[in-house]
Amino acid sequence: MYNVAHELLHRQTIARGDKIAIYCGRETITYRQLQEEANRFGNVLKAIGLKPGDKIILSLPDCPDTVVAFLGSIIYGVWPVLVSPDLSESTYAFIVEDSGAVAVLTSTDSAAAMVCSASLRKSLCIQTPEMETLRREASSKLDPWPSREDDIAFMLYSSGSTGTPKGVPHRHRDIPFTADTYAAEVLNLTASDICFSASKLFFAYGLGNSLSFPLRFGASVILYPSKPTPSDIFAIIAACHPTIFFAVPTVYNMLLKSIDDTVSMPSLRLCVSAGEALPASTWREWMRLTGLEIIDGVGSTEALHIFISNRPGRVRPGTSGTVVSGYEARIVDSAGSSAPPGEPGHLLIRGKSTAPFYWNRPDKTSETMLEDGWLETGDIYTVSDGCFTFQGRSDDMFKSGGHWVSPALVEQVMREHPAVTECAVTQRMLEGLVKAMAFAIPAAGYQGDITLFRDIRAFILQRLPDYMCPVQIEFCTELPKTETGKIQRFKLREKTLDG
Amino acid sequence: MTITGNDITAIMKTVGIDPKTVDALKMDIPLVHQGLDSIDMPVIAVAVEKKFGIDLSEANATQLKTIDDFVTFVNKMMPKG
Numbered sequence: 001m002y003n004v005a006h007e008l009l010h011r012q013t014i015a016r017g018d019k020i021a022i023y024c025g026r027e028t029i030t031y032r033q034l035q036e037e038a039n040r041f042g043n044v045l046k047a048i049g050l051k052p053g054d055k056i057i058l059s060l061p062d063c064p065d066t067v068v069a070f071l072g073s074i075i076y077g078v079w080p081v082l083v084s085p086d087l088s089e090s091t092y093a094f095i096v097e098d099s100g101a102v103a104v105l106t107s108t109d110s111a112a113a114m115v116c117s118a119s120l121r122k123s124l125c126i127q128t129p130e131m132e133t134l135r136r137e138a139s140s141k142l143d144p145w146p147s148r149e150d151d152i153a154f155m156l157y158s159s160g161s162t163g164t165p166k167g168v169p170h171r172h173r174d175i176p177f178t179a180d181t182y183a184a185e186v187l188n189l190t191a192s193d194i195c196f197s198a199s200k201l202f203f204a205y206g207l208g209n210s211l212s213f214p215l216r217f218g219a220s221v222i223l224y225p226s227k228p229t230p231s232d233i234f235a236i237i238a239a240c241h242p243t244i245f246f247a248v249p250t251v252y253n254m255l256l257k258s259i260d261d262t263v264s265m266p267s268l269r270l271c272v273s274a275g276e277a278l279p280a281s282t283w284r285e286w287m288r289l290t291g292l293e294i295i296d297g298v299g300s301t302e303a304l305h306i307f308i309s310n311r312p313g314r315v316r317p318g319t320s321g322t323v324v325s326g327y328e329a330r331i332v333d334s335a336g337s338s339a340p341p342g343e344p345g346h347l348l349i350r351g352k353s354t355a356p357f358y359w360n361r362p363d364k365t366s367e368t369m370l371e372d373g374w375l376e377t378g379d380i381y382t383v384s385d386g387c388f389t390f391q392g393r394s395d396d397m398f399k400s401g402g403h404w405v406s407p408a409l410v411e412q413v414m415r416e417h418p419a420v421t422e423c424a425v426t427q428r429m430l431e432g433l434v435k436a437m438a439f440a441i442p443a444a445g446y447q448g449d450i451t452l453f454r455d456i457r458a459f460i461l462q463r464l465p466d467y468m469c470p471v472q473i474e475f476c477t478e479l480p481k482t483e484t485g486k487i488q489r490f491k492l493r494e495k496t497l498d499g
Numbered sequence: 500m501t502i503t504g505n506d507i508t509a510i511m512k513t514v515g516i517d518p519k520t521v522d523a524l525k526m527d528i529p530l531v532h533q534g535l536d537s538i539d540m541p542v543i544a545v546a547v548e549k550k551f552g553i554d555l556s557e558a559n560a561t562q563l564k565t566i567d568d569f570v571t572f573v574n575k576m577m578p579k580g
Contacts, residue, residue, distance in 0.1 A: 230531050250537065253560035257540070258531045260564070281559040289561075401537075429556035430541050431563065454515040461538070471541040472549075 004153055004172040005074035006144035008215045009035040016191065016218050022064045023194075023240055024223040029064045031218070034071070036140035037064075041072025043138035044131075048103070048122050052077025052145045055101040055155070057120075059085045059092070061225035062201050065126045067211055069105050070201075074153050074172075077145025081155045081167070082202045088463055089115050091165065095157060096120060098360055099167055149173035155359060156204055158301040159397070159404035167359025168204075168301045174353040178208050178305035179216035181326035181351070186295065186309045187244060187270060191218035194267075196242035198228055198251045199402060205274050208305040209246040230258035234265075241267035248275035248402025249433055250467075252282050252294065262289050274299050274306055275402025277390040279432030280318035297321055298390065302368065302375055304353045308388050320381075320388045327351035330374070331383050344391045347381040348374045396489050398427045400434050401467030407489065410436060410460070410468050417459045419446040424479050426492040430471060438470040439479055439492055448475025501574045504566045507547065514546045529564040551577050 017032035073080040103122040157165040197209035278296040297309030310321030331345035339345030407425035423440040480491040
């Protein structure tokens, strides 16, 4: 039997039960309290009629309740499905239907949460009298569900290339594997560390940074429920003394934009970046102004965390570094044969934390989860002396702000705007980072000008996360298309590269 | 031709930054400390790029923190003549 949530909590409670596991504003929670609260939450699920094997959507900001609910669900044998609290109503509706969840836990009575509660058997809201009563009445003891390490423990959702999110189930064993490989070998994480991640728990990168790694090694974590501004981040680092800071390149760029001179952050021993390629210029500026290295790496929701990374003291700026122990990587051509040294090719990886399949998506599963355990990342890389460098994507997807952007999804939303007849979304570089940009044909009676640009952006920002919103919209009279009418995005990309 | 801070603030207003926020901006203070965020900043950069015909695709993010930074950068990079 192996129940990852029970095993990790039990081990830390015995070793350091009174140590603070989570700092969140003025709230703190020790390892013992975390175990008791997680057991209570599992008993709450039992009391409201959920059964092991059921699924519960957790749509919460980063706070102790999220960690408690995630671990408590797993202990009881219910799969937590961790999603962003800021999804659109249509995405919530899709995830409710696709996941087969029977319950949802939210923090607010937002419209999106209402979508879930209308169609689910049970809707819970943290910090409500009903929830407090359920918790108070629940026992802090719970026999863990007798799962095996290969059983599914939880599920995350990753953006799909057509705009439909894909459920990515992970096994009990995946959490300790990411910790024992990347966090141990690259970060050398120990119980003395205090982790602080600007990336949130619903993101596989954030889940490792703020939950798996601290819990595996008995370290502490600082959680911040809102989206932190650069000032918030510097204030938290100064006040709470984290030893490791995790963020995506966009956040490092915003932090650099907020400082005039050198900054001392003596508590930090490491800064980590993932989610998208970190520009070498950002690495150098951060080093110059803070004296700290950024350890850049590449990971994925499917692999649960980072599988290729630079190493402290041996960073090669502008590269993703070398393969993390426990993982294997290959660069192959389109036929699946090994690419010649130095030639770009498809990056395949293999390791014990990779998801076995996509939920309800046998088509995508067969494209991505290959024979013998290899995973097609969709990234194009070159390798030189064992060091991997990102070259682009093999599909239309791209990453901005550390998150996947599906051009098809942004186009779908743009086309709902009354002034847009046709549109195409692609990517451009801006200050060294990838940003979404669009081409649009205005409808009759509309002028493709700055007013329309502002209006379309406001329209998109109401419906999609900010990283998906084009920073530039070029109005035109036609779009490049194939004979069958499909938009040739590669031509648009060339257009943006040519200026 | 050289540009001034007023040229940059005029551009900010055209891309939808609140005019009251723009009018209160100090030229030498990082914009992210004056109410502008990660949604506004790239849009301003693109508008400056288009207005003055310069390329910011590979510019170092830390070069463009303040209005003064934009003025210095644009005056250095703008096509002469």
